[in-house]
Amino acid sequence: MTALDSVRPVVGALRPIGLDELVAQASLLTRLDRKYMLPVADLPFFLGGLDEDTRVLEADGAREFGYRSVYFDTPEMDGYLGAARSRRRRFKLRIRTYLDSGQHFLEIKTRGPRGTTVKQRVPYEIPDRVPDGVPDGVPDEMPYEGDVRRLGPEARAYVDSVLAEAGINSRRFRFGPALTTYYRRTTLFLPATGSRLTVDTDLTWVLPDGTTLRTPDRTIVETKSGRAGSGADRLLWSLKHRPCPVSKYGTGLAALRPDLPSNRWLPVLRRHFPTAPDGSSA
Template sequence: MTAPAPLHLAPVVGALHPIGLDELVERASLLTRLDRKYMLPIRELPLVLGGLGADVRVLEMAGERHFGYRSVYFDTPELDGYLRTARRRRRRFKLRIRTYLDSGDHYFEVKTSGPRGTTVKQRIPYDGDLWSLNPSARAYADDVLAGAGIDSGGFRFVPTLVTSYRRTTLLLPASDSRVTVDTGLTWTLPDGTGLRTPDRAVVETKSGRAGSEADRLLWSLKHRPIAISKYGTGLAALRPGLPAHRWLPVLRRHFPNVSTALHGSPA
């Protein structure tokens, strides 16, 4: 069982009506979606969640509403995936093995760029070593990437970053869109170097091109979408020699103790 929800979050989440996983997936799977991400102090979560309305529903499984996630990201030794995103290349990708810590289920996920700024996520169940891709996952990655116009035949994929956090997932019934709230985010390099964000939450809205009611609420509270990628931002924070101009605003605002002086050019 994962750690309990932060004190700022528990009372609001506890008052919401539940929704089961099957119904949530049926109504709002949104594997092709436009994601908007926000980072805000945890102390502001009650105001945000409380302002979404009484009809909001929270994912509940086995009596739990707050779930642990861990992702092992894979990239080439040259960080092709990271650099394509940092340099805003059109054919971008991310590979990860995601573990749902409460159930122990593992999935191999491939994320690519869809049309007009959307993100396409495809995944399969994963069974094997979490620190290297098994043959089935490797073949799946090559197939999905080829479909996105990326020839990965010559790529060698190695683990480059591990993220862990606790997530609460909400359904907004009026628009059948989702909101996820991630707290306790930790980034760790393969050598054990790590960074924690105990006083920040990442709120992500997943909807069509039009902003959801959650987006409009956040905008009214002076929060704007930011370029934060758990993979990109974490790697930039922990490896300051990498080009990271795309993520410098969030690093400077939310991670003032992380030096940005050595970040290179995104050219």
């Protein structure tokens, strides 16, 4: 029995909440995110200590869902470097797929006032066939099937307009896939503070050339609330876990590509990515 197996009974005992109700009560597209990376073995202690009225997202009887995110960046890595160097005007661009339902969304994250994260997204359609003109060096097989490997004209126009609102002129940018992540997610709602949190396990990172990194013994817990910490944050602090600058895109890419600057994520890389290539996580 693994530590993750011991978590499922705890999650199974929680009252469910549907997606529509969760969105209505805690959509939090503008929020303050706090991220924690911790051993999977610590999850039962954390989840077992949450308030009794905590609820879990449930859809079609499932409480754990598969995600894939294909992150796009420029050849100059403008998106990555903006985060690595903590620039005020930075962005993150991805196509997120909910693997259980097959839904795709084009998502853009930018920075709002006082360090908040602003996420905007629209549904995204992926054609059945691979389009002409896919860049050389991008494999035909998963995870870059169909138009996931490039942005169509309508998607590109939407990206440029959202980034322009955030003060970023992206018209000179050429976007291409830079990293794909896979994981399983459980989403919890905390009624007392109207906040939510996510628990991501089975974390996997894949470069366009197929290079893969997995951290099966680690989990990323992310709380999404207003500026005041939620009850989940306070519980994590009491268990000696502190927020850390972990980013599935930034930290994962730094672990797989030691040629990139990664000072911001070095403590996380050294502590949680022991299998990363020598260099950034040495």
